[in-house]
Amino acid sequence: MRADARKNHDQLLAVARELFTKQGADASMRDVARQAGVGLGTLYRHFPTREAILEALLRASFDALTARAEELETLDPAGDALVRWLREIVAVAHSHRGVIASMVASIEDPDSALHVSCVTMRASGTRLLARAQRQGMARADINGAELFALVSALAWLNDQPSLALQVDRLFDLIASAILVKPTQACAE
Structure with missing residues (x-):
């Protein structure tokens, strides 16, 4: 995985962990992408479904x-x-x-x-x-x-x-x- 892709992947996981801890498993995927500083397309390239993340x-x-x-x-x-x-x-x-x-x-x-x-x-x-x-x-x-x-x-x-x-x-x-x-x- 390229360095920038790895950085996005890790940032998405860190943000998702925080949001899911606060809001539960139904936290908004849009909020995960927004707070990670990436677009929804980037989120879904790394994690195609909520279950995947x-x-x-x-x-x-x-x-x-x-x-x-x-x-x-x-x-x-x-x-x-x-x-x-x-x-x-x-x-x-x-x-x-x-x-x-x-x-x-x-x-x-x-x-x-x-x-x-x-x-x-x-x-x-x-x-x-x-x-x-x-x-x-x-x-x-x-x-x-x-x-x-x-x-x-x-x-x-x-x-x-x-x-x-x-x-x-x-x-x-x-x-x-x-x-x-x-x-x-x-x-x-």
Whole structure:
């Protein structure tokens, strides 16, 4: 890609990320182009559909979460690493308001452009969970798919105006249901 085309591409993604975070997945594509300083034709050459730009944004976020999970795999205690990653994934999901259903569907649809990124991200979270389980810091009866479902539920709650103020408390409740208290781990 030429340098000017790469610059336009990156600028469009940066503006789209900001607008979609503020306005949700239905933000105006015309506003994305205008705020990026390009014409609609340039926007549509880079991203022919709204879904294409959302996929690019989500893929970048999923790949960053996968890399972050890999960094956290060395952090002790393992339960803290898992909770940090969970907080980050909920924040990322919330920053992509209105796309939770697409994200969940992508993991089940091998033909989705996001499938590989979704599966890889879920696998990285599952590794964090398994590590915490091996160290006796997380329940043994939860798997990666269930963990991902809980994250999706928290992100969905964050999108509901009447529930958004309770998300931190609900996150803490869910995290405490996943993690095992040190006294419980010693008793087992």
